[in-house]
Amino acid sequence: MLKIIKNSKGSAVVETAIMFPLVLMLTFGFIMFTQAIRINTVLEVAAREAARTYSLTNNSSLATQKARAELALGGVPNAEQATIGLSSSGYDRKVTVDLPYNFHIPFAGGGFVKALRGSAVFHLEPNPAHY
Numbered sequence: 001m002l003k004i005i006k007n008s009k010g011s012a013v014v015e016t017a018i019m020f021p022l023v024l025m026l027t028f029g030f031i032m033f034t035q036a037i038r039i040n041t042v043l044e045v046a047a048r049e050a051a052r053t054y055s056l057t058n059n060s061s062l063a064t065q066k067a068r069a070e071l072a073l074g075g076v077p078n079a080e081q082a083t084i085g086l087s088s089s090g091y092d093r094k095v096t097v098d099l100p101y102n103f104h105i106p107f108a109g110g111g112f113v114k115a116l117r118g119s120a121v122f123h124l125e126p127n128p129a130h131y
Helices: 011-057 060-073
Strands: 083-089 092-103 112-123
Touching (some): 011 060, 011 083, 011 092, 060 092
Antiparallel strands (some): 083 092
């Protein structure tokens, strides 16, 4: 009868070498995803505050300044790349804030860019001093 000798020396090293890139990809993917959600929330707040300012003052440059200030306050990286769009239709004042966000996950190939957007619409106040 033959005896089969099992040698498990080094198997832990091989298992670790196989699992390490996968765990690293999942960890950095989770970090990048939560960062994108945080930035998207800041974009929503910036658009809302800018639309509120736009509806109260009917001044597009003040609304743009307010959106930039909110992006800076939120600590958005590359905030200077944000595109702020203002539009008016009747009594509605709409503000959109777009920002390209670069996802890069190690071992998963190159990064890809996703456009994040925040938008808000406020109704123009006819006499804001009245409120």
